[in-house]
Amino acid sequence: MKHRKVYHGIWVVLMTIASLVMLTPTIMMFVTSFKTMEEIKSPVFHLIPEKFSLVNYIDALASGNWLLYFRNSLIITVSAVIFSLLFNSIAGYAFARLRFRGSKILFSLLMIGLMMPAQVTMLPTFLIMAKFPLAGGNNILGQGGTGLINTFVGLIIPLVSGSYGIFLCKQFYENFPRALDEAAEIDGAGKWRTYFQIYLPNSKAILATLALTKGVAVWNDYLWPLVMTNSDEHKTVQLALTMFKTETTIQWNQMMAAAVLIVLPMIILFLLAQKYFVQGIVTSGLK
Amino acid sequence: MKKRTAILCAVAVSVTMMLGITGCGNQGNEELVSSVETSGESAGSSDGEITKLVFLRAGTEEAKKDYWTKVIEAFEADNPDIDIEYQECPYGNDFETKLNTGFASGTAPDVINFTMASMGTRVPLGQYASLDEYVENWEGKDDYLENALKLGTINDSLYGLAVFADPRVLIYNKEMFEEAGLDPENPPTNWDELLEAQEKLIKKDGDAVVQTGMGIPTSGSNMHQWFSIFMEQNGVKNLVDEDDNTVLINTPEAIEAAEFMQELKEMGVIQWDSTNSDQNPFSTGLAAMTFGSDQDFQTWNSGALNGKIAMASPLENTTQATFCGMSFLFMSGETEHKEEVWRFMEYVSTAEKMWERYEELGSAPLRESLKDKFIAEDPEKNQVIYESINCGSGSPKVSYANSVYNIVNEAMEKIMYGVDNPENALNTGAEKIQEEVDSL
16 A cells, blocks of 8 residues: 555655646646846756746737738637547447458558658648639649648648558447448448448547647648748738748747747647547557 | 438439539639630630640749739730749749659649759659750850859750859958948958958957957758868869769868868857848858848848948859859749740740849849849949859769758868868768769
């Protein structure tokens, strides 16, 4: 009993240290957002700002059309999350429950996609979007215009699929008892009905996990919007952060103020989905 | 079951079509690639055709965005047959990624505002077009600053038309000079005087340096710039010779320059990372001198150092020299509208537009005809800027320039932290650069 208490104590101390290490960048971001540039550049470091002021937030928000940037990020993130939840869970269900020729090869190909860095597929994806038929002045062969470049649709389409989401859903659905499928079949339900009326309503945990990971990834994505957008009309919050950076200098105080505002929606999303997130990770067999 | 499948297929097709139509419906994307379209409303063109061009600028500063937007509007008003879409992208790797994607997919912009360093990589790939045929009969050619044209030239061909010069000038704190018993009106002009000033300006608390003379950095991604300044002041052409790829960082003069920097460091400096000029101890009054840009000068002079700082002419040991970054307008090698692009470049480079640029952004005009007017505006400061542009050289325009920077930065950090002596560090660096050259 005594040993257990000691181990528990050590565990708590280690976890506290680990948490502090992980929280340090966030804490630094938060405190820097209240400092003046003089204080940031000062050789004497103060964790707590000498004078709390919201002027950085006011200046940061005044330096661009932030309502538009937040709206753009929101459109892209919400659309990508909704469509990816739908497509990934359907594909995950198919791989977990349907027997069809080539399913193993298809799944292996998906797994290869899981190991592929986004930078490798960026150019081919960009070309597919640029050559999208009958869009942006393109003809049926995808020539003559710019396809889906600089459009929300072009930004969203490549984000709605994902090997990780399909893999997660497949693992999750494989834990469902087969008796459920058999009962549904006896009641005359087809595969689509079984998915929509039995599997989907019982997928809250995995969908919340997926929504959170996808949402954070899309919200924080920088590279894809960078190459796909050309105008303020489609600029996302992450791209807008570069406004505070010149060739040689960075306006750290305003950049950190904007960064605090940008992470807020993700923190709220995490707090709302936290319960399901842990459950989803555990039940999908990922640890 | 079949009916259900058919319904699902119909829904899928509808969604796909809807996405396609949404894409078509976006007005903005049609302007990405230059195109010629017929417009009945065109007033300036006899055949009613409007040529659409895309202008991409490196950088996202609001002031420059406002400036370019205004210039484009004025140009379009004077040239109703040309429509220019303004685009911008952050500096550095982001800009390279954007350009690479554009060129790889055939959607590259028509006019590009980017740095001199990009020429070494993009000219050999044919991504920048030569301007020789346009410049040949251009009245502005003889009036342009010789060095500005030279910096935009590779193999005797002009590729870039300079728009913004960014020379590094010697900036010093007059108040600190006075406190140290130095004449604030006579800043150092050569290395000996710099050493003398360094000695007098250093203040120590025990072993700790609390104030230094020359605020030179000890690490970071811009160490190569600092090294090239001292190296060129000692008579070395550049980090590598652009003409024949000879590595110059380990010539005796270059080693001497590195030794000089080491000597300054050993006398006592406040360590800082050259990647971010915000860290420069000069900005917080902990260094009395530094090399900085005109923009740095303006930033520092508007803060706590207001009225206390001044600019001085570039130093020399054997040659008066400094680093001079330059931002150019490039014509895309892929554009189908070279004539229209040149009309825009010519418009931006007129004396009138240059002067407007000076008035709005403070950037030095690059025409001889504006020299006197420019200097008369602020004789003390503008004379230095003008001299620095004229004697400045920039990054080597070679395809392996980035490797050169990394290798030189690494060597300089070793020297500044005493890990290696200048001769060894630079010889090792030169070998690495030579390997890059050999692999071309």
